[in-house]
Amino acid sequence: MTRVLVVGSGGREHALAWRLAQEGVDVRVAPGNGGLAECVPIDVLDISGLAAYATRERIDLTIVGPEAPLAAGIVDSFVEQQLPIFGPTRAAAQLEWSKTFAKEFFERHDIPTARAESVASESAARKVVARRGLPIVLKADGLASGKGVFVVHTPAELEHALDQLFRQRTLGSAADTVLVEDCLEGPELSVLAISDGERLAVMPPARDYKRLLEDDRGPNTGGMGGMARPRYATAALLADVERRVLRPALDGMRALGTPYAGVLYAGLILTAQGPMVLEFNCRFGDPETQLIMPLLRGSLFEACAAAAAGTLDPAALHWGDAQTYGVVLAAPGYPQSPRLGEPIAGLDALPSDVRIFHAGTRRADSGQLVTAGGRVMCLVGEDRASVYAAAEQVAFSGKQFRRDIGVEIGSSTVGAAR
Numbered sequence: 001m002t003r004v005l006v007v008g009s010g011g012r013e014h015a016l017a018w019r020l021a022q023e024g025v026d027v028r029v030a031p032g033n034g035g036l037a038e039c040v041p042i043d044v045l046d047i048s049g050l051a052a053y054a055t056r057e058r059i060d061l062t063i064v065g066p067e068a069p070l071a072a073g074i075v076d077s078f079v080e081q082q083l084p085i086f087g088p089t090r091a092a093a094q095l096e097w098s099k100t101f102a103k104e105f106f107e108r109h110d111i112p113t114a115r116a117e118s119v120a121s122e123s124a125a126r127k128v129v130a131r132r133g134l135p136i137v138l139k140a141d142g143l144a145s146g147k148g149v150f151v152v153h154t155p156a157e158l159e160h161a162l163d164q165l166f167r168q169r170t171l172g173s174a175a176d177t178v179l180v181e182d183c184l185e186g187p188e189l190s191v192l193a194i195s196d197g198e199r200l201a202v203m204p205p206a207r208d209y210k211r212l213l214e215d216d217r218g219p220n221t222g223g224m225g226g227m228a229r230p231r232y233a234t235a236a237l238l239a240d241v242e243r244r245v246l247r248p249a250l251d252g253m254r255a256l257g258t259p260y261a262g263v264l265y266a267g268l269i270l271t272a273q274g275p276m277v278l279e280f281n282c283r284f285g286d287p288e289t290q291l292i293m294p295l296l297r298g299s300l301f302e303a304c305a306a307a308a309a310g311t312l313d314p315a316a317l318h319w320g321d322a323q324t325y326g327v328v329l330a331a332p333g334y335p336q337s338p339r340l341g342e343p344i345a346g347l348d349a350l351p352s353d354v355r356i357f358h359a360g361t362r363r364a365d366s367g368q369l370v371t372a373g374g375r376v377m378c379l380v381g382e383d384r385a386s387v388y389a390a391a392e393q394v395a396f397s398g399k400q401f402r403r404d405i406g407v408e409i410g411s412s413t414v415g416a417a418r
Contacts, residue, residue: 001026004301005054007044007074008065009033011328011378012286016063018357019293019300028057032061034369035358035377040157044069047077054083061305064262067143067283071097075262086304088262088282092253095260095400096282099141099179106277109252112247113277116181122166128180129158136181138165139279142174146222147209147335151183186270188278189233190226190288191241194303196312199258200246201303204295204319205233206355208267212335214404221335222375228324232270232408241266241275249280254414287326290357290378295320302406325364325406326380327391331360332398334374339398342371348393354390371396 004020013029017036020027030050032039043050044066051208054062062078064070065088071093078085084207087093094101105114114137119125129136129152138161140148148171150161164284165175190208193200208226212218245266265281265288293300297318306312332340340360347356347369357380360373376396381387384406391401 001057001265002061002301003028003057003269005030005040005050005057005059005062006065007050007062007069008266008375009044009359010065010373011357011375012284012288012289013065014357014359015290015293016065016284017302018355019296023299024115024267025301026238028059031360034361034363034372035117035356043254045072047074048368051078051081051083053411054078055081058312060084060377061166061308063087063304065284065286067093067096067281070262071281073221084308086262086308088259088260090258091258093282094258095249095253095264095280097143099139099279100177102280103179103181103254104111104360106251109248111248111252111277112274114184116179118178119178119371119382120176122162125162125178132182134158137179137181138162138182138356139181140165140171140175140178141177141179141236142171144171144174146409147171147220149210151220152389155184165225167371177241182268182270182277185215185274186272187230187232189230189270190285191238191245191246191267191268192232192265192285192288192292194260194307194312195250195260196307196310197254197261197309198250199314200242200250200264201312201314201317202238202242202246203292203366203403204228204292205230205238207233208283208288209287209402209405212400212402214402221330222288223285223328224330224402225325225327225378226287226291227326228288228295229322230408237270237275241268245275255366263309281306281414284360290355290380291324291326294355294382295322295326322382323406324380324382325384326378327401327405328359328378328390329376329377329394330397330400331374332400334400338371338374338375340371342396342398344369344371344376344394346393348391350379350393351381351386353383354379356390
């Protein structure tokens with residue numbers, strides 16, 4: 001039987017494991033979570049431990065979920081040991097772990113994006129903001145688990161962002177350098193593609209809801225849910241994104257001598273001037289993966305293995321045409337200080353058409369499922385009402401979730417691409 005090791009512990013990794021299991025794959029997840037049967041107690045940054053496990057267990061392919069091990073060079077290490085692995089090298093993953101590198105790359109290769117300046121101090125940031133005015137966006141250069149972006153509309157929001165980035169240093173070394181960039185307006189869209197460095201297979205588009213509260217209020221989070229195939233993501237728009245964003249990125253990385261193999265994730269905002277790149281991520285998205293995997297009609301294992309080997313056939317992947325909706329249930333206090341250890345109930349009688357992808361859960365010594373992270377789980381289905389019925393039914397103290405996931409923005413509000 002084919003053996004796959006999935007690295008990570010969140011809802012994304014649960015969705016990947018679920019899809020692989022549908023294909024008859026023997027899948028293990030390191031370190032996993034309370035919703036997974038085959039958990040391997042190895043940390044995502046214990047690269048030598050993961051490689052030793054893959055060698056000992058004769059793993060046919062390792063699929064990396066989160067960004068941190070990619071930035072730490074897990075792919076480089078596995079390749080050196082001739083262990084099959086799906087994901088970009090550390091140099092290629094720089095598109096995510098350095099916002100400054102990515103912004104300069106976009107500009108060099110004429111990939112549409114917001115204007116930005118790089119600063120290394122609060123005083124420098126204030127000078128840029130004073131010159132350019134509000135609204136403005138401040139972004140930590142390094143990895144920040146989805147919490148390094150501050151969209152600033154008011155002087156009070158500016159003070160909060162500067163305090164977090166430069167005084168409190170809540171993001172640590174990730175904010176040693178900060179980008180100050182134009183604030184763009186429009187609906188957001190995530191477009192992910194599997195690539196072998198030359199060819200790419202684009203997945204169904206998705207919309208991620210980043211803010212904690214309804215109507216995009218409150219602090220940024222790792223993602224409070226989303227929907228796949230929003231109406232405004234037309235075929236013409238996706239073709240434009242492939243032509244102006246994804247393919248130039250692959251060509252540019254090859255030209256640098258760092259071919260990009262793995263999942264390339266373009267986080268876009270759809271402006272009146274056309275799609276603009278907010279960021280690139282270098283792995284499967286979360287919660288996008290939970291939304292997209294139920295639509296896959298081809299083989300995830302075969303696609304990832306072929307991409308890792310440089311032989312991807314984009315035509316081999318097929319997707320259902322339904323919309324999916326995903327609602328994240330978050331712990332009280334998330335994202336600043338989530339309260340953990342709360343017993344979880346109500347999972348046994350959820351609607352049959354709703355899938356549960358665990359993230360921040362674990363099994364206590366008693367066997368009780370309890371909260372163990374800020375984003376506890378993601379509930380996904382094709383019927384929005386069923387998903388929300390399930391969200392009401394799951395019970396743990398202080399549960400938070402957004403009630404506006406999947407409220408469509410009309411396609412007429414999206415400007416045509418140039």
